[in-house]
Amino acid sequence: MPMTITEKILAKSAGKKSVTPGENVWLNVDVLMTHDVCGPPTVQIWKREFGEKAEIWDKNKLVIFPDHYIFTKNTHANRNVSILREFADQYNLPNYYDVGTDRYKGVCHIALAEEAYNIPGTVLFGTDSHTCTSGAFGMFSTGVGNTDAAFILGTGKIWEKVPESMKFTFNGKLPPYLTAKDLILHILGDITTDGATYRAMEFDGEAVYALPMEERMTLTNMAIEAGGMSGIIAADEVTEAFLKQRTTKSYEIFRSDADAKYFSTYTYNVEKLEPTVAKPHSPDNRDIVRNVQGTKLTKCYIGSCTGGKMFDFMQAAKILINNKVKVPTFVVPASTDIAAQLEVETYKGISLKQILQDAGCVIAQSSCAACLGGPADTIGRAVDKDVVISTTNRNFPGRMGSKQSEVYLASPLTVAASAVTGVITDPRDFI
Amino acid sequence: MDKKISGFAYVLGNNIDTDQIIPAEHLVYSMSDEEESKKYGQFALSSVPKKEAGLPHGGIPFVDEGKNTSLYNIIIAGANFGCGSSREHAPYAINKAGCNVVIAESYARIFYRNAVDGGFLVPYECEQKLNDKIHTGDKLEIDFERNLLIDLSDHREFKLKPLGDVLPIIEAGGLFEYARKTGMIKTV
Numbered sequence: 040m041p042m043t044i045t046e047k048i049l050a051k052s053a054g055k056k057s058v059t060p061g062e063n064v065w066l067n068v069d070v071l072m073t074h075d076v077c078g079p080p081t082v083q084i085w086k087r088e089f090g091e092k093a094e095i096w097d098k099n100k101l102v103i104f105p106d107h108y109i110f111t112k113n114t115h116a117n118r119n120v121s122i123l124r125e126f127a128d129q130y131n132l133p134n135y136y137d138v139g140t141d142r143y144k145g146v147c148h149i150a151l152a153e154e155a156y157n158i159p160g161t162v163l164f165g166t167d168s169h170t171c172t173s174g175a176f177g178m179f180s181t182g183v184g185n186t187d188a189a190f191i192l193g194t195g196k197i198w199e200k201v202p203e204s205m206k207f208t209f210n211g212k213l214p215p216y217l218t219a220k221d222l223i224l225h226i227l228g229d230i231t232t233d234g235a236t237y238r239a240m241e242f243d244g245e246a247v248y249a250l251p252m253e254e255r256m257t258l259t260n261m262a263i264e265a266g267g268m269s270g271i272i273a274a275d276e277v278t279e280a281f282l283k284q285r286t287t288k289s290y291e292i293f294r295s296d297a298d299a300k301y302f303s304t305y306t307y308n309v310e311k312l313e314p315t316v317a318k319p320h321s322p323d324n325r326d327i328v329r330n331v332q333g334t335k336l337t338k339c340y341i342g343s344c345t346g347g348k349m350f351d352f353m354q355a356a357k358i359l360i361n362n363k364v365k366v367p368t369f370v371v372p373a374s375t376d377i378a379a380q381l382e383v384e385t386y387k388g389i390s391l392k393q394i395l396q397d398a399g400c401v402i403a404q405s406s407c408a409a410c411l412g413g414p415a416d417t418i419g420r421a422v423d424k425d426v427v428i429s430t431t432n433r434n435f436p437g438r439m440g441s442k443q444s445e446v447y448l449a450s451p452l453t454v455a456a457s458a459v460t461g462v463i464t465d466p467r468d469f470i
Numbered sequence: 471m472d473k474k475i476s477g478f479a480y481v482l483g484n485n486i487d488t489d490q491i492i493p494a495e496h497l498v499y500s501m502s503d504e505e506e507s508k509k510y511g512q513f514a515l516s517s518v519p520k521k522e523a524g525l526p527h528g529g530i531p532f533v534d535e536g537k538n539t540s541l542y543n544i545i546i547a548g549a550n551f552g553c554g555s556s557r558e559h560a561p562y563a564i565n566k567a568g569c570n571v572v573i574a575e576s577y578a579r580i581f582y583r584n585a586v587d588g589g590f591l592v593p594y595e596c597e598q599k600l601n602d603k604i605h606t607g608d609k610l611e612i613d614f615e616r617n618l619l620i621d622l623s624d625h626r627e628f629k630l631k632p633l634g635d636v637l638p639i640i641e642a643g644g645l646f647e648y649a650r651k652t653g654m655i656k657t658v
């Protein structure tokens with residue numbers, strides 16, 4: 040029976056020869072990831088349900104990244120990190136990345152890639168909706184709540200409905216003024232925020248395979264914005280090169296059969312697409328930048344698991360070099376590795392950090408920061424009637440803080456161009 | 471699970487996301503501390519824009535200022551209810567406010583799972599759009615055996631989709647109870 044990549048991976052995880060969409064299966068989980076917001080309640084549920092002598096199914100497969108509310112004075116938020124720390128101490132957890140130590144990483148989805156927990160052909164669950172990001176590595180990954188996570192923590196198993204798949208093929212050569220962010224925002228405009236609910240979004244085509252891993256992760260990251268259970272891109276040489284630098288773990292590469300069945304298929308020519316934004320207050324409220332150019336801004340934001348990677352800063356630097364920002368612009372490297380790399384990597388002989396600083400950007404410490412608003416003292420948080428353009432992934436009412444604020448989602452190129460002019464600007468004006 | 475429940479409707483539109491259900495700034499409260507966890511009820515649905523809070527006219531808070539529970543115990547919503555983040559705090563908050571049934575046209579996957587696996591809400595899907603037919607404050611009855619919603623003010627009946635595969639988990643009261651009942655995990 041022909042199968043999609045997702046069906047093949049789930050069949051393997053369920054110990055079956057094949058699976059069909061709609062079928063409920065019990066999966067054996069390869070990695071469980073959690074963070075400071077959902078970790079503590081997960082641990083509490085696990086203890087409540089399995090008793091004080093509860094055992095973790097496999098310590099090596101549990102990964103914990105505090106990342107959401109880190110640099111804040113909020114006592115409740117700090118208490119959450121303390122709970123995780125005590126839990127990690129008590130159970131001697133090998134994969135806990137504590138705040139205030141050399142091990143601290145930053146945003147979980149990026150750290151999962153950097154620390155080589157993303158392994159082709161495996162199944163990863165996380166207590167965060169953007170866990171779908173890991174699918175860029177040809178694996179099945181998805182978000183769950185605390186109860187499901189607590190169940191996995193004790194048993195290593197979880198039920199899942201095998202999703203139907205939707206296939207998005209991007210042909211052509213990506214022009215220099217577009218990034219993966221434009222592609223995924225374009226899809227969201229087409230299929231809306233529930234267009235992929237309970238389905239896997241498979242990305243394919245020469246333009247996708249020409250992307251570096253970071254950009255592929257931007258595509259799979261926002262599958263959840265369409266309601267997708269997962270996003271997936273089959274592993275290739277680019278994936279293998281990324282893994283080779285970081286791990287010696289073995290893996291199995293799966294690919295969809297040519298005659299696999301899809302719920303729907305979409306084909307795009309990237310050369311015909313334009314710089315794209317999502318207008319307030321939904322990621323599917325798509326428009327082209329040209330139609331909203333001139334919109335006055337009060338803040339710009341380059342950060343998060345979607346738009347705070349090295350590639351994103353390199354794009355921004357290309358526009359910010361020898362320019363000054365006109366509105367407060369916040370740069371939040373998704374991980375501490377990225378923050379360190381900003382000092383090393385250069386554009387036209389100048390380090391990215393220097394370029395960003397010279398342009399007048401505020402560079403914050405790695406964490407989720409204002410991507411999800413966070414406590415009142417979170418850097419870059421939207422206040423009052425802020426009008427923000429951001430490389431993040433969500434712009435629902437109040438997502439970045441103030442309920443009165445308006446958030447536009449865009450590529451790092453568009454955000455950088457807009458930062459320089461103070462109004463929404465098409466990056467083609469600079470490139 | 472009771473065979474029937476009755477109560478008052480709270481009506482919402484499409485795409486009610488988890489930030490509207492429980493804003494991120496409130497996710498820091500303990501869910502296991504009895505007193506502190508009441509805050510989740512207090513802030514349930516607190517970020518729904520005013521004009522969409524309590525349709526058709528809006529402007530009706532789900533939970534009154536200073537209260538921890540809602541006067542409404544059945545939510546009637548449009549499509550894609552619970553989209554956004556994976557926070558289990560979302561169905562939990564609605565449950566803490568004293569509401570444990572939602573009838574929506576469709577749900578986001580993680581919210582739906584959390585509602586069922588955590589035993590917080592019965593997430594019914596309606597056969598036809600209901601949020602234009604029922605008003606906030608309408609007195610309703612749900613018949614779980616017949617999968618039926620009855621508007622007690624005028625006795626209109628609306629069919630609900632059977633709960634299907636997840637019914638045994640809902641009936642057991644959540645994933646852990648289900649797993650114990652079926653012998654998957656040991657009782658503690």
Ligand code: SF4
Pocket residue numbers: 107146147148167169342343344345406407410411431432
């Ligand atoms: S950066 Fe934003 S989207 Fe990514 S994990 Fe953090 S809060 Fe979620």
